[in-house]
Amino acid sequence: MDKLKVNDMKEIFKLISSRMDENRDYLVELDSKAGDGDLGISMSAGFRAVLKSEAMTMESFKRFFMNAGMAINEASPSSLGTIMFMGLLGGAKKIADYEELGSFELGQFFEGWTEAIMTKTGSKAGEKTILDAVLPATESLLSSSNLKDGIRLAYEAAKNGMLSTIEMKAVHGRAAYYQEKSIGLQDGGATVGMLIFQAFNEYING
C-alpha cells in the first residue's frame, strides 16, 4: 500500500477505536496517577462515536476529519477529546483538497494537527503531552520516501516519544498540579498518540 484514500482512513479509525477499547483500563490507570482517571473512558467513547457518526459517510478527507473531530469532542469533551478536535480540524485544513495521502502528505496532516494544538493551547514539545508522541512521528513521516517505511518509523518514534514522557515534568492539564511528583509517570495522552500510530502501522504494515 502506497497511498491512503478516505476509505482506508475509515478502516484505520476502526482499528484506532479497537486499540482504545483494548487499552481502556490501562489509560484509566495512567490518567489516575496524575489526573482524574477518565482518559480510557473518554478515548474509547470518543472513537466509538466517530464510527457511528456522519464522518463515516463523508467522501473527502476534510469532511471526514472535521466530522470525526466533532464526534470525538461531543462524546468526550475532556481535554484530550477537545485536543483531538483541534488537531483533526487543523490537519484537515492542511490537506483539504488532497485525494490521497502518502508518507509526506500524512506528515503534513499531522503537522497541521500539532500546530493547531500548540497554537490554541500554548503547549510545545517536552511538556509531557500527546505532542511528545505525535511530533517525532510527524518528523518521521515527513522525511520518509514511502508510506510503509514512514509509518513504521513514525510508530517507532511515537513509542520512543511516549517513553520519553516518563522523565518529563507535566506543565499542562490536571497533571501540572502534581509538579515534580509527575516525574516518573508515563503520560496518558502520549500513550494515546502511540496507540494511534500503532493502528496506522497495523493497517499498513501489518
Added chain:
Amino acid sequence: MDKLKVNDMKEIFKLISSRMDENRDYLVELDSKAGDGDLGISMSAGFRAVLKSEAMTMESFKRFFMNAGMAINEASPSSLGTIMFMGLLGGAKKIADYEELGSFELGQFFEGWTEAIMTKTGSKAGEKTILDAVLPATESLLSSSNLKDGIRLAYEAAKNGMLSTIEMKAVHGRAAYYQEKSIGLQDGGATVGMLIFQAFNEYING
C-alpha cells in the same frame, strides 16, 4: 436524726450530686441503649448547678426547691432535667410552709413531686420512667412512723421499682420509639430516682 431542716436538704443535695457524678458513665450507658445517651451528663451537670446556685443560700424549703429546680433545668433542659424542675416545684408547693420534714412530710413532698409530673406530662406508674422508682418510695415514706425507717424502706422500694422497669415497655420520651425493643433494658430515669433515695439513705442511715 428525726427531722430534716433546710440545711440537711442542702447536704443531701451535695450527696445526690456526688452520686450523679459517680454514676455519670453508667447513666449514659443506660440512656444510650434506648435514648440519646445524655442522661449521665445532664444529671451530673444539673445537680452540680444546684450547688452553685442561689438555692444554697435559701432559708425555706419552698425557695430552696424552686431555685434548685430552676438551676437543674437551666443547666440540663433535657427531659429529666425538666421533669426534675416540675417535680421540685410541685413538691415545694405541697410543703411550702413546713420548717422541718419527717417521714410523712417528706412523703408529702414526693407526692407533690410525682403529681406535678403526672399531671403535666400525662405519665403514670408502669410506664418505665423515674416514677416507677419514686412512686413506691413515696408510699414507704407516707406509711412510716419515723424518718430512719421511712428512708430505709423508701430506698429499698426505689431500688425494686428501678428493677421493675426492666420488664416494662417504654411509653414516654425517646425510648418509646424503641417499642418492644425497650423491654429488657433498665430505665435510666428510674435509676436516677433510686440514686436520689440512696443519697437520702446515706445521709440519714449512714
Added chain:
Amino acid sequence: MKKIINEPESFSRETVEGILLAHSDRLKALEGDLQIIARNDEVKPQKVSVVTGGGSGHLPVFLGYVGNGMLDGCAVGNVFASPSANKMFNMIKGCDYGNGVLCLYGNYGGDNMNFSMACDMAEMEDITVRQIRVKDDVASAPANEKDKRRAVAGLVYAWKIAGAAADMMYSLDEVCQVTEKALNNLRSMGVALTPCIVPEAGKPTFSIGEDEMEVGMGIHGEPGIEVRNKMSASETVKVLLDKITDDMPLEKGDEIAVMVNGLGGTPLEELYICFKEAHAYLEAIGVKIYSKYIGEYATSMEMAGMSLSVLKLDDELKDLVDYKASTPFFTNINK
C-alpha cells in the same frame, strides 16, 4: 470527627455568635442572651407573635426562620437539646407585642415539657399564650397514635403559614385555627443514609450499614420504620409518597406544596433528581404541585438523607404559602 469547629462545647454558642455578627440588621439576642433570638427589623404593630424553640444542629431550623413573614422569636438550645423553660419564658416575654403569642414547635419530649413550663410562667405574668405542636412525621407513629408523632421538616410549612397569617393581621385565634388546619393537611417522611456527629460526643451515636438506608429515621437518629437495602431515587420517593398518601389520601385535582429537603450531607443534585421522581409520582395520580421548596430546609448537621413533605392546599393556604417571607436564611421571593 470531620468538623471545622473550635471547642465542641461552644459549638452552639459560636454558631449563634456568627449568625448575629452576619445578620445583626435582621436578628438580635434579647438582653444579650445568645439563647434568645428575636427579630431586629420593624414588626407590624398589633401583630400576633409566633415563636419557637428547639435544639441546635438543624440550621436553618430553628432560628433561621425568624424574620419578616415567619417567626418573631426563637429560644436556642444546645445541640439536639431543648432550651430551658426559663430561656423560653424570657423569649416569649420579649416577643410579646400584646396581642398574644403562639408557641409553634416540634413534638419532642424535652421541648414539650419546657414549653409547657414556660407557658405556665408566661401566664403567671398575664401574657396570652397558645401552644401548637407540629407532628408531621408519618414514620414516627401509626395513624391511631398520631399525637405521638415527631416533627421533621414540616415545621417550615407550619411557620410559613402561621407567620404569614400573623403578618396578615389574623387574630391569635385565627392564626391558631389556620395553623391547625395546615397541620391536618401536612405529612412528612424521610430516609437517612449516614449518621451525624454531635460535636461533644465526637463520634456517631448510631450507625447505618454501607449498603443500607434507614427509612423513617428521625432527625436525631431516632429509629425509623425499617432498615432497607439502598434504594434508587425512584424507589425511595415511591416508598415515602406511598406512606404519606396512605396516611393522607390525595385525589385527582388536589393541589399541594411539596418540599424535597436535604438533611445536610446530600448534594443538591440528588434533591432535584428526587423532585423529578416526586413530580412523576404526583402527575400520575393527577395531583398538581402548586409550590415547591427544594434544598436544605431542616438538617441534622452532616447527615446524608432526604425528606419529603406534602401540604395539601386550599385557597386560604395557597395565599399564605404565597405570602412573601424573608429571613436571612429563607425567602420565597425568588421561588
Added chain:
Amino acid sequence: MKKIINEPESFSRETVEGILLAHSDRLKALEGDLQIIARNDEVKPQKVSVVTGGGSGHLPVFLGYVGNGMLDGCAVGNVFASPSANKMFNMIKGCDYGNGVLCLYGNYGGDNMNFSMACDMAEMEDITVRQIRVKDDVASAPANEKDKRRAVAGLVYAWKIAGAAADMMYSLDEVCQVTEKALNNLRSMGVALTPCIVPEAGKPTFSIGEDEMEVGMGIHGEPGIEVRNKMSASETVKVLLDKITDDMPLEKGDEIAVMVNGLGGTPLEELYICFKEAHAYLEAIGVKIYSKYIGEYATSMEMAGMSLSVLKLDDELKDLVDYKASTPFFTNINK
C-alpha cells in the same frame, strides 16, 4: 456509595430534568437540549449577554446562577467534565441578543479548550464574543504563575459583577473591564475534609486521612498545598486568610465582600463559626465586611470542606454587588 440517585450515567441529565420541572418559569433548555440552559424570563432588550459553562456536580454552580441580574445561559457538562465545544457554541448562539456575549468561566483545561473552540465557531457566525477566565484560587499556583490558577467559589462574584453590569446596560467592553477589575481584586482558598464520589466511578477517586485536612484542594480533588493535621475553625480561617492577604494585601479601611462557602457536606453551623472567625481576623486588621455570603454557593457534591473568598471593593463594585439578582438558586434580596 451513599447517594439517592437512579442510574449513575444519567445523574447529570436527571438533575437538569428536575431543575427544569421545578423552575420552568425561570429556565429553559434551548431547543430541548438539556445541556443548554438559558433564561426563560424577560431579558432587557439591548443587554450584553453573560454566559458560562462547566461540569455538573457543583450546584448551584454553574447553571444555578442563570437568572435576572446574573447569567444569561450555561452549557452543562457531565459530572466534573466540560461540555463539548458544539454545545457551548449552540448555547452562545442561543443567548446572543446582538450586543455581544461574554463567556465567563473557570480556568480549567477542558473548559478553556472547549470555550476557545466554541468562540471560534461563534466568530465564524459573526457573533461578537469575549472570553474571561476566573482564576481566584490562590492555592493552585504561586503568584508568579497567576495565570495557571483554577477557579473556585469566586466564580459567583465574577458572575454577580458581570451580570449586574450587563443588567445596568454596560457595553460589552465595559462589562469586560469591570469584570477584569473585580477579578484582580478577588482571591479564594479552601480546605477539604472528605473526598466526594463521582456517581459513575462509584467510589472516591482520592482519600483524606481521618485526622487530616487538605489545604488548598481543588473542587475536583486536585491536590492542594499541603496535607495538615485537622485544625480548629480559628486556625483554618487564619491559614486561608493569611494566604489570601499575602497574595492580595488588605489595608486598614479596605471594604470587602466575603464568602464563606460550604463544599457540600459541611453543616451551615460550621460555616457560621468560620464566619465569626473571619470577622475577628478582619476586624483585627481594620478591614470592613461590606457584604457577605454564607452558605453553599459552589460545591463538590458531598465533599466536606469550606472555602473563603474575598473581593476587595470600590464604589463601583459595591453598587454591582448590591444590585439585585434573582435566580431560582440565588438571590441577594434577603441578604
